[in-house]
Every structure is written in structure tokens, then in C-alpha cells.
Amino acid sequence: MYDEKHRHEAHPPQEGQSGVRVRQDRQSGVGYDEGGGMPTRLKPLRHMVVSVLGTVCAPAGDAANPARSQVPMPSGRLKGRARCASISHVCLPSGLTRRPISMMGFFRSRMFKGIIMWLMAIVFAVMFGMVVAGLDPSMMFSGGGQWAMKVNGDRIGVQEYQQAVKEASDRSQQRRQAGQDVDIDKDAQDLVITRALALQQATEGALVPEPRQLQRAVGKSADLADQYRAYRVFPQAQGMDLFWRSQALNGLRDTMQNMPIVTDDELRDDFKEQNTKAKLRFVEFTYLSKEADIEVSDEDARAYYAAHTDLFWRSAGVDVEYVKVDPKKVVVDVSDDEIRSYYERHKSDYEQEEEVKASHILAKVEEDASDEGRDAARTKIDEVLALVNAEGADFAELAREHSDDVGSRPGGGDLGFFKRRGAMVEPFAAAAFALAAPGDVSDVVESRFGYHIIRLTERRKPTQTLTAVRGDIENTLRAAAQVEKAREDSEELFFEIDADGVEAAVAQEQFASYAAALASTGYVSRSDTTIPDIGPSYHYSNLIETAFETRPGVWTRPLELKQQRGTTVLGYFITRVKSTRPAGVASFEEVEDDVVSLLKKQRARERAVFDANALWAMYDGSEDIDSLAAKYEAGDGATTPTLVPRDSSEFPSRPDGYVSGMGYSLPAMVAALQMDQDEVRGVFEGRRAAYIVQLTGRTDADMEELTDAELTNLRTRAVRLKGDSFFGVWYEDVRSSAVIERNADVIAAF
Template identity: 30%
Template sequence: MLQKLRDRTSGWVATIIIALLMVPFLFVIDQRYMGGMGANNVAQVKAPPTWWEGAPKWWPASTLWEHREVGVDEFRQRFEQERMRVRQEQGEAFDPRAFETVENKRKVLDQLVDEKALQLAAERAGVVVGDAAVRDYIASIPAFQVEGKFDANRYQLALASQVPAQTPTQFELLVRDSLQQSLIPVGLGTSAFVTDAEFDRILRLSGEKRDVELALLPEVPEDTAAVDEAQIQAWYDAHPADFVRPESVTIEYVEVDGNSLPPAVPADEATLRKRYEDEKARFVEPEQRLASHILIRVEPDADAAALKAAEEKAQRLTAEAKAPGADFAALAKASSEDPGSRDSGGDLGWVERGAMVAPFEEALFSMQSGEVRGPVKTDFGFHVLQLRELKQGAQVSFEEAREELAREQAQVDRERAFSDLTGRLTDLVYQNPSSLAPAAEQVGLQVQKLGPFTREDTIGIGASPEVKKAAFSEALIEDGTASDPIQLGPEHSVVIRVIEHAPEQPRPLAEVKDQVVAAIRVDRRQAAAGAAADALAKRVQAGETMADVAASVGAQVMPLPGLPRGVPAPSPEANREIFAVAPPAEGKVAAGHFEMPDGRLALFAVTGVHPGDVAELQPEQREQLRKQFAQIDGAAAAEAYVRQIRKSFDIVIEESQL
């Protein structure tokens, strides 16, 4: 029986039958097992089998292609990391809603797709990363080092502090994948080189100077010709982004300003006395010491011999200063190397704690009146100290401190009143976040209205970046609830609620018709100016002198001999235009025109070209520049490799998952 079944299921007929039976399964089997996208993926990178790398994408057996997916969780984690990086980079200027754009998401996704493509290419090329390479790379990461050496405890703590935390095994896998992905592009980048001929050509071009003649052309008359309805409609349809009403919001808000609150009742005597007793230690005049010194200076990079000589000199001066009848001031004038105190006999005046470097202060405040001590070493050198007089700290009386205490207490009471009012307002708003009126009425404040205003407007409290960020946030716009208190300054805050929101939308043609007509006329005027400048440039290239051509339109010629490439003169754009024209043939000139910052056009003629002098570079500079050019070429080669990999693979993006 089995043999008969085997006989009847062999051959080409059976093959066709089995193939037909498999067709329905293609529609019920989870596509993740067959190389499909799957529900939890944002993108997929697929490569044809290595035994048929030229297989077309429409090939029925494309389910056998190798593939790598970018999962939703992986994408969201990377996007959140990018959000944190940008927030740290921009600080207070960071706008969470503005960051949530499709462009930013695609940028992050493209990076992940590149990584998957590189990983797939590396595996197909047989690239394998050994354990030793992974260990060496991890050990070289500064975050895992203590005093320049890898520290296992630091490594464990650093991984545990990540969000989410990682185990060493997870991190090692990440490093292994990264090394595998980067090995080929890094190899391409580091293997780049620049030949002598290429390098010399780059130097000649980068150091090139041109002799130029300029003529500022007169303004073209305003365009006053009629604009018909068809032209208006065509321009409006071709430039929709120019006629858009920007997104706007209208808000209501309650403002709490400490300066507008009733003045606090002056504190009574008992309150001030209690504050004085509680903070009595603060009202003490600091101990002061009248000091002089002799400095023997030591340079920071002094060797051991110089250090020893300075110390021995300071020791001799210390002995002389301690001798009976010694004149410390005379010694300081004769020997001190401190220009600030030498002429006054080393006098430093009254010194309080915290005014001097630590070793100096430690010695001075441990001395007795009249004592000489030294040498005392600091970063400046060796000091010989003399304590001439000591003034002990004294307690400041309540009467002397009363005015300061009253001022401080008034400030505390004002801050407390502001804090209490803000807290009461916030609590009441949380009870009814869909309206500010009930809360404002209970605390005796007014609800005010502002708007509509756009992101670019700077009116009232809407000029505050914090207010604007909250007003245009998705949460306040969609929910219609009140914000948390927004700090505008010291003792100044505001609670806002979005009451109207108008998204960005096209303005109707009837509303912007005058602007469209003005834009058409500006465009026609610019086109006329460009055509006139082109005609003048052709006359110069045909052989007329720049002076004659300029004079024909009432312009003057300004020579610019030896203009270097890349110099922003007359402007960066002008310099690029001047060096973009081909060098003129012998006895000829090259001409063109560019737009000045004020919109006027300038005619130019290149009368001479002077390549950079290769011999001017020193050998060290030449080698350094060669390395830089090689790095640029290497980076370009690595980028080209990634682009080629992406072209050779099939990349599918699931836009709905972004």
C-alpha cells in the first residue's frame, strides 16, 4: 500500500499537485516565518540568496531571501535616545512637539536600517568578531576605566545605571554587532589615500586666487505690467507653502505676580529677636589677621634643583626674619618676589579666612601675634609669614542686625505669600482643570485672555518660551485642560489653558490675491534683472572691456586683485559664483553675475587666475593636510558603500508604525 502511494506521488504530476496544495498556506502562515514584515516591525532589510544575488524582487521565491527587521520597540528606544540627546543639546529651547516630526523619525529609522543592512552584508561576507576583539574594545572605553585602566566594578555600575539597565552579556552582544557592522566601512575609511598628483591639484585649487573686476548694476525698475487671473491662479497653485495661515492658539490664563501682592505686615519685635537667636552664629564679625609675607617664586615647571634652591633661600630669609631686631619690611623690600606687596614691605593688610590659598591660610591662622613662620609652600612658591596683629571675631548685637533681619523677614513673608497663593490656585485648578474661572474667583485673581497668536509672535506672556511650549503642546491642545504652573521669573508664575486652536491651513486665494500679484511682479523683476545681467556678461566675454560695459549702464568698476577662494568677499555666495566659472583662456576673461545681500545684482569679470603654490607648505603641514584629505575621501568611500548596500537590498518601510 505504501509503495503504491509512493509511486503515485512521484514525478512531475505530483510536484504540480503539491505546489498547488501549498498556495493556500501562503495566505495563512505568519509572514514573519516567510520573510514578511510582521506586525511588530517598522522596517525590513532583505537580501537575495548568496547563490543568486541578482534575483529580481518579483521572484516568487523571494520569501527565501535573508532578512533583518527593525522592531517597533527597537525603533522607539532609539528614537527616545535621540530625543534625550537633542533635549540635552538644546536645553530650554527644546520643543517636544516640534521634535515629533516624520522627518526626525525617518532620520532615526534610516540609521537603524543602515545598521541592519551593514550587519546583513557583513554576515554574508563572512565577517566574524572574536571574543578578544570585544574584550579589548570594552576595556578601551573611558567610562569603564579608573586611572586609565579597565575596572570591572565601574563596568558593572555603568551598565546597571543605563535606562534600561544592561547585563554584561547584553552589552557584549551589542559591541559584537557594532564591530561586525562597522568593520568593512571603517576599513574602507582608513584605507583611503591621496596620491601626490591629487594632493597637489587640491592644493592648487584650494589656494587659488583670482583677479576680479566688479560692477554693481543699477536696480531694475519696478514691474507694473498687468497680471491676469490665469497667472495669479497658476502662481498660487505652484507656491502653496507661501500662502499658509500658521498654526495659532488662544489661551486663557491666571497670573500670580509677587510684586502685585499686598505688602506683608512688618514683623514684630518678638519674631525678629527669635530669628536673631536662631541665626546668631551668622551675625559674627570674622576673625582677621594683619599679615606680611616674603615670596620666593617657583615656576610651575621648575625642576628639582630650582625647587631646592628656592626652598633654601626661603629658609635663610626665615632665619633672618626671626633674628632679634630683624626688620621684616626691609627684608621683604629687598628679597620678596611678589610685585604686589614687595614695595610696601610685604604688607597684605587684614586677612580673613577664605581669602588665601589653603596652605597659606592654614599656617597664618595657626600663628601667634608677632610670630614669623616659614617656609610655607604654595603653588606660587615658598612664603615667609609674619603675623603682626590679631583681631578676634565679635558678636554683632541685635540692634546692629535688626534692619537686616527685618528686610530678610519681609522677603520670607512675601515668598511665603506667593507660594501659598500659587499652591491654593494649583490645587483648585486640579479639581476642575477644564476651566480657570472657578479657581481664580476663589483666590481673588482674574482670568485673562491672550490670542490668537502663533509660534513666531511675541505678545504678552506668549513671548515666554515656556508659555509658548506649553500652549502649543499636544497635551494642552487636545485635552483642553489647564497647565501646571509655569515659572516666568522670581515670584512670578502663570497657569494657562488653550481655549482655541487653529491648525496650519492654506489661506484662500481671495485673501492673498494682492500678495500673489506682488510675488509675481517681484519674480518678473528678478527675471528681467537676471536677463539684463546675462546680456552684459556675454558682452564682456565677447571682448568688450568691463569698463565700457559698466559705463553703458551707469555703473563703476571696482577691482579686486588676488581674491582668495573661500573668503566671504564680497559675500560667501559671491565668492562661490566667482570661483565657479571656468578659468578664462589666455587673453580672455570669464564673466558672470551674482546677487548682493540687498538683492541687487553685480557683474563680475575674472581677468586672471593664480593657482596655489604647492611649495609654500612646510613638510609637516603637507603631511597633516594629506591625512585630512585622506580622511575625507575615506568617509566618502564609507558612505558610498552604505548607499550601495542599500541599493542592492530590498528595504520595506511600514510608515504606519512610525
């Protein structure tokens, strides 16, 4: 058998080179050459190619230049260029002599034709070998890659399917917590199939240009360029493909949304339903109140686990050991010289908004003044303006004598300093700031208070003093210094950990403050919303993503983590993966507490519903809910000895079934909008309790309040909902006729 050992014996690595590194695809188990991507089971064929081409291209001994003529072939992939100085000195097989020839002469030579024939034979042999090995020969040209599913012949790659599994897993978390059945594989496959069918439909209907046309359109359209910006984080070809897919699916969605026709009668019915309000009196049997009465045996717990293993499926996880270097815990000093220097360099940052100091004379006009009164005020201010402009006039004295502003008149009309906006009315403020130099006087300015004459006294652009901003500067400099010192410490600490181990490293005096920061996360997955003892995953998700891509047991260089939005550095993390956990169903021992809790919740709900039905069976058809509640008799030891009816708040119809003051129960909410006054009905299950209700009030919608604007909003919503319905009908139709193929071996790996 041709194995890796024989390969190295036949083609040993040259000095300074390593043998071909081999990685193994995690899903398929197929080994790949890290340099070339060819499966390792095809290595014998590749080495045959190397051997043959070595005969063609490896030059024989050259007496004139033996060092040049005996260049060895590399043991890795064949390089694209022969090791020769130029094309005019072609490497010839052993026994042939070299002679300079022209490039065209070389292409016309029998030797070149022989090389082409050899290459064609080799390619045929490799393709034949791939067929025998059970592989698709197109891998040679397409880059290979296994497929997980095919939808009407379109291949869904492993990476795309893996992403769908992750999305399905993320979406399933809430359903699991609510005790609902979850099938990750089915959800992932449905997600893949839906996208593929939608993409095919969008392409068939030409709802979006082809990728190349779309790329040209992005260069011409500012709107498309703005939408494409989010995809620039990917390599260009991949980003454009993802953007094209997004545009295609959006085109299909928009087409579906524009198909429905909604009548005015439908909209009026919607308005009536949404604006009719009801009020209930109710008794509730809460599920939580029954849990204290429930006991779960080990046998029952194991039986429940065996029957509901899908509830305990968990994503792949990593247990990460880490040392966190927190900038906030780094001690640094900030000197007075540093603070003063920073202030001088950033002085413009502490300049405040420009202010002016002005005085004015007002001829007041009341809001309800007549035209005669307004004309009289205008005449007065024009006369005062003439006095102000007279040579030697004293503006302050004229203000004290003539101004109607009782607040500023004693001070000669002085208004003090004020900013351009917010302090004075327009156009007064605009006129004051339009004056160029102290002493300048405006023409008559009209405002809602009357007529003004304005005189500029002073203009300034104040700068905050060093004393006023010292604390802010010190905090800024300290934070920057802490981040830099933390970065440096984390780099030094990493090298010490790498050399001597983590315990010895943190035991050193300079790193002693980080010893308490040595911890581990326990198993966490990509879909977890919180990383224990670290924080929310939306800030720290990169730590987990890095861990999933890291070989276990290897300490990684410091990873800088910042707030999701912003530049604040949260810390530098030196990490290593202690162990990994594959995706799958957790063992009973691992989730025993969760099993018992779920079973308790289920049995408590069943008991609450049973008790509610028992009371409802006593209803005689005429009594009110208070009389019915009085009939309730709790069992021995029950934690709910009596029932006390309560009233809800008035509530409208809501899609989620929320009844204000009572809780979530869609069946009870729907019934309330259909019941007669004082009617009693039951039993209605909700999220947290079972209910028996009595309608105590209802306010019908006032159709006079249905405005054209409200009608437009209702139409938009109704069209969207109908569009979603159309999409569902379309999907069921195309799904029933679609040809779906599944690669069971690949899917099983997830």
C-alpha cells in the first residue's frame, strides 16, 4: 500500500523544506494537502505525475555547471515553473544535450508536442483514478468540495449546510426553553430548501440582474452601492455572490408582496377588530402554584428523557481556559506635564460655542394688537433709531428712556452674553450675530415681541480652562495608558506562558495581579447568549469563534476584544481550548436537573388544567364567576386553597394574545371579543395559567376614527400579511414538485 511513509522515502524533503502537510476535513474525514487541496487518497496519482514530469523537466548532469543541472524536484506539489534560467534553456530529459532555441522553435518542436501528449495522458489517468476512487473528476477543475444536498440539481455545499445548521440551532433555543419539540436537522434542511427554491424562482423570473450585471450596476447606483457596503467584508467574488443572492430573494419577496389585492371592506373589518376593546373578570390556575405538589422519580425522569431526547440536543461546544488582562485593573500614573501638554495640543477641542453680548431697545407690540397699534410702535422705533444714529448718542441712556423691555431697561438694555441658538427668538438672534464689530447698531428688527434696535457690545469664543477640563483629560490619558500597558503585559505574559506554562507565568511578580484572572468558561457554543463570568456574547463572540478555530491545548496570542459598537477595549484574552464537545444529545446525567424541571412543569400544567376543568364542570350556566369560584375546593395539601376572581384592564385584540392585567392567552382574548355581556366561558390555557373568564365590558370600535392615513397603514399591513400567505402557498406548490437529494454521509456528520 502506498502510504505517507513511502512517499517520503521516494521523494524526501529537501533541506529547508518540510514534507507536505496534511489536514483532514472534519466532516468527510478526507485528508487534504494543505498546499493543493487534493485528497490524500489521490496522492499516489499525484506522485506519478511528479515522477513523469520530473523525467521531462529535471535536467541531467551538466559538466559545465553541475550545481545548476542537478536541481532536485520538490517533494510537495509541482511548481508551475521549471527551475531553469530562461525558456531558451529548456530542461531536457537525461541523455539529451541542451542547445539554445527560440520560443517559437520550442513550441513547434516534437519535444513540446511530446510533453503535451504526456500531460493529456496523465490528466486522463488521474481522472480515471478518481472515478475508481469514487470521486467526482470535476473536483480537479472546480476545486472539489462535497455537497450536502441538491435541490432540483443545484448543489448545496457543506459550508452552506453547516451555516444553515447553525442558524437552525440558534433559532431553536427559545423553542427548547418553552418545552417545544425541536428537530435541528429538519429545520436546517427546510431552511436550505426554501432558500434554494426561492433563488431558483427569482433567477427564472429575472427578478435581479446576473452577478456581473449587478456588479456593474453597483458601480453606477449610489443606492445599490450603499446596500452592497455590508458585503465588502468578504472577498470580492464571494461578497458579490452573497449580495446577488440577497437581491434575488428580496426581488421575489417584493414580487409576492405586491401581488395581493385588499378591499376596503377587508380593511374596515381589520380596523373594527383591532379597535374593539374588552374587559374580563377571571379566575386562574397558575402552573407554578402546582409545581410544589409535584414529585418526579428517577424512573419517570429517565423515561421522559428517553421519549424527548430531541429537547436535549446541544450545539458543539468548547471549554476555554483563559487569562484576561483587563485594562481597568492596570495601574498607571498620569503626570501634570502630560495633562498640560495634552491640553495645549487639543486646545481647539475645548473651545465653546461663540457668544455675543448685546443691548437692545424694544417698541413692544401686543400679540392681539390692532394695525393702528402696530403702526404706532413702528413709528416710535423709527424715531428712536434716528436718535441712536445721531452723533454722540448714548445707547444705554436712550434704552433707559425709550425701551419697553422692563427687564433690561434699567441696565441700559444690556442682555448679557448669549449663544446663537436657543437663548433669543428669531430673527433677533440672527440680527445680533450679523453685527460685525462692537458698537455696530442694527436696523429695526421685527420679532413676535415687537420692534428692536440692537447694539453689539462684545463677541467672544470662550475656551474652557485647564482647571475645568483637567479631570476629563486625566481620565482620557489614563484610559489610553491602561490599554497600552495591558496590551504590552498581555504580549509578555503570553510568551512566558508559552515558555514556562500558565501557572509559572502568573506566579511571576509582574503578572501576579493577573493570577485571579485565570479561569475557564466551561462548555460554550456559538449560539450561547452569555459566556459565564465574562459577559454577553455580542461583545465576546470573537473569543468563542477563535476558540472553535484553534487546536486544543495551544495557547493563543492575546486577543483584543472591544465593545460591539464603539472603541472601548474590554480586555486582552490569552486562551487555549481545554476540550471540545461534539454536537449531539446530552447524556441523562448531564441534564438530569433540566429533565426533572421540564417534567415538573409539564405535570404542573396538566394538573392546573385538570383543576380548572373540574371547576368548569360545576358551572350551572347562569351564575357569575364569583359564585362559580366559591364552589372551588382545594385538595388536601394543595398550595392553592381558595380562588379569588380578579379583573383585567381593558384590552384590544393583539396577535400575541396578551390580555392586560391577566397574561398571555390567545384563546381567551379571541373569545372575549365574541362573548355576550356577562357571559362566562372556560377553560382557556395560557402561557402561565389556565383561565375561566367572564366578559364584564366591551367597547366597540368607532368607525368615524378610520381616517385616510389609518386606512393607508392598514392596507400596507394587510398587503404584507397576504403576501406572506401567497409565499406560503407558492412554497408548498414548488416544494411538492421539487427533486431533493440528500448526501446522508455528510448530513450525518452534523
